[in-house]
Amino acid sequence: xxxxxxxVDRAAASRxxxxxxxxxxxxxxxxxxxxxxxxxxxxxxxxxxxxAEHSLRVTxxxxxxxxxxQTKMTRILEQLAISPSKRLGGLGVKQxxxxxxxxxxxxxxxxxxxxxxxxxxxxVGKGTVAGYVRDHYPEVALAVSVxxxxxxxxxxxxxxxxxxSDTEFDRLVDDDExxxxxxxxxxxxxxxxxxxxxxxLERGRPVLLEIDLQGARQVRERMxxxxxxxxxxxxxxxxxxxxxxxxTESAEEQARxxxxxxxxxxxxDEFDELVVNDTVPEAAGRLVHLMGLTKEHA
Ligand SMILES: Nc1ncnc2c1ncn2[C@@H]1O[C@H](COP(=O)(O)OP(=O)(O)OP(=O)(O)O)[C@@H](O)[C@H]1O
Ligand SMILES: Nc1nc2c(ncn2[C@@H]2O[C@H](COP(=O)(O)O)[C@@H](O)[C@H]2O)c(=O)[nH]1
Numbered sequence: 001x002x003x004x005x006x007x008v009d010r011a012a013a014s015r016x017x018x019x020x021x022x023x024x025x026x027x028x029x030x031x032x033x034x035x036x037x038x039x040x041x042x043x044x045x046x047x048x049x050x051x052a053e054h055s056l057r058v059t060x061x062x063x064x065x066x067x068x069x070q071t072k073m074t075r076i077l078e079q080l081a082i083s084p085s086k087r088l089g090g091l092g093v094k095q096x097x098x099x100x101x102x103x104x105x106x107x108x109x110x111x112x113x114x115x116x117x118x119x120x121x122x123x124v125g126k127g128t129v130a131g132y133v134r135d136h137y138p139e140v141a142l143a144v145s146v147x148x149x150x151x152x153x154x155x156x157x158x159x160x161x162x163x164x165s166d167t168e169f170d171r172l173v174d175d176d177e178x179x180x181x182x183x184x185x186x187x188x189x190x191x192x193x194x195x196x197x198x199x200x201l202e203r204g205r206p207v208l209l210e211i212d213l214q215g216a217r218q219v220r221e222r223m224x225x226x227x228x229x230x231x232x233x234x235x236x237x238x239x240x241x242x243x244x245x246x247x248t249e250s251a252e253e254q255a256r257x258x259x260x261x262x263x264x265x266x267x268x269d270e271f272d273e274l275v276v277n278d279t280v281p282e283a284a285g286r287l288v289h290l291m292g293l294t295k296e297h298a
Contacts, residue, residue: 038065038103045088046096054089058082058099071269076102114201115223116291117209119216120231121261122185123243125277129231130210132284139293141200141207146172149188162193180211180218185257190215206291213264220270229290230271234278 041061045053062073077084080098082091091099120126134142146162148169157163164172169189172178181191192209200207209219219226233239239261243254268274273290277283 039100042088042096042100042103045091048089054087056088057084058086058088058091059084061088069269072272115197115207115209115219115226116287117211117216117219117226117228118231118287119211119213119228119271120277121233121239121264122257123246123261124231124233124239125242125280125283126210126231128280129277129283129287130208132280133208133288136281136284137288137293139205140288140291141196141205143192143197143200143207143209145190145192145209145211146178147188147190179222180215182212182214182218184212184214185253185260192219206293208287208291213267217270227273227290228271229273229275229287230268231283231287232265232268232274232276234276 038061041053041056044050045056048054058077059073062068062076063070068076074084080095080102082095082099086095118126118130130142133140144158144160144162146164146169148164148166149161151157151161151163155161166189169181169191172191172193173181177194178191179194179197181189183189190211192211192215197207197209209215211219216228220228233242240258243249243257249257275283275286275290
């Protein structure tokens with residue numbers, strides 16, 4: 001004879017759900033007001049007397065932290081070897097310690113990243129923000145890409161790009177001299193020379209790559225320790241304004257790029273961090289902060 005299932009204590013379940021919602025809201029509220037309460041919430045959750053924290057699902061806890069979406073949350077839990085079904089109160093000692101270390105790394109001084117990739121949709125301002133970093137944060141080594149497109153007025157060989165022929169680009173690919181490369185916007189080829197990235201890293205300089213989404217994915221595969229930062233527009237309308245306002249593409253090309261931008265925006269969950277490009281100095285400040293540099297963002 002099968003044993004009857006234990007009776008469901010609906011009142012207790014409902015109390016736990018309310019407590020979990022409260023704890024999740026508290027994590028969100030505190031982060032929004034500039035506090036860093038995640039470690040405190042985790043520590044409090046070890047004591048069953050703190051019912052809200054104790055019963056909070058680890059998934060909901062992570063999702064309450066800005067810029068952690070479903071994909072990233074799943075990856076974090078895999079890395080920390082924590083089952084998504086766990087509640088904070090039910091974590092083992094080692095799991096709690098691993099989660100604590102993760103929160104400290106993320107919430108306090110950001111751990112320095114040797115290699116950071118900045119990507120995002122067309123016309124969001126990647127080039128502008130990267131240029132601001134080059135001009136205001138000389139400690140950052142901004143990798144100079146190779147490209148098969150011709151220089152625009154004002155662009156300097158070796159500063160903005162290395163301008164190369166198709167034949168030379170083929171040779172770089174054949175000799176495996178590029179860390180990543182892609183044909184961008186269906187037109188020209190762009191790539192990051194391995195040697196310059198390696199040389200800067202060996203000198204201990206934090207390296208920034210400003211590249212497209214295809215390149216960012218290749219870097220993630222080849223150097224999983226790289227930090228991927230997605231630059232997002234404040235709104236879709238503003239993205240369109242920037243693309244049209246730049247005036248460097250035909251109406252047809254603008255429409256094509258906007259179709260690609262929709263796909264690129266949907267990929268932001270693949271990234272470790274998100275920076276909204278509201279103003280250039282602020283976005284650049286947040287970016288270098290995420291690179292673990294000492295200059296605090298505004
Ligand atoms: N924070 C900002 N506020 C207003 N305008 C901006 C901002 N950032 C960049 N822009 C403007 O938006 C336009 C697009 O910027 P930029 O060329 O840097 O974009 P991008 O992401 O590098 O584009 P693409 O991928 O197409 O090369 C430019 O005219 C630039 O001056
Ligand atoms: N995959 C790579 N993409 C790159 C690289 N360098 C630049 N880019 C991207 O190309 C477009 C167009 O740049 P533009 O200067 O011609 O306007 C832009 O999205 C850049 O991010 C690279 O080395 N690899």
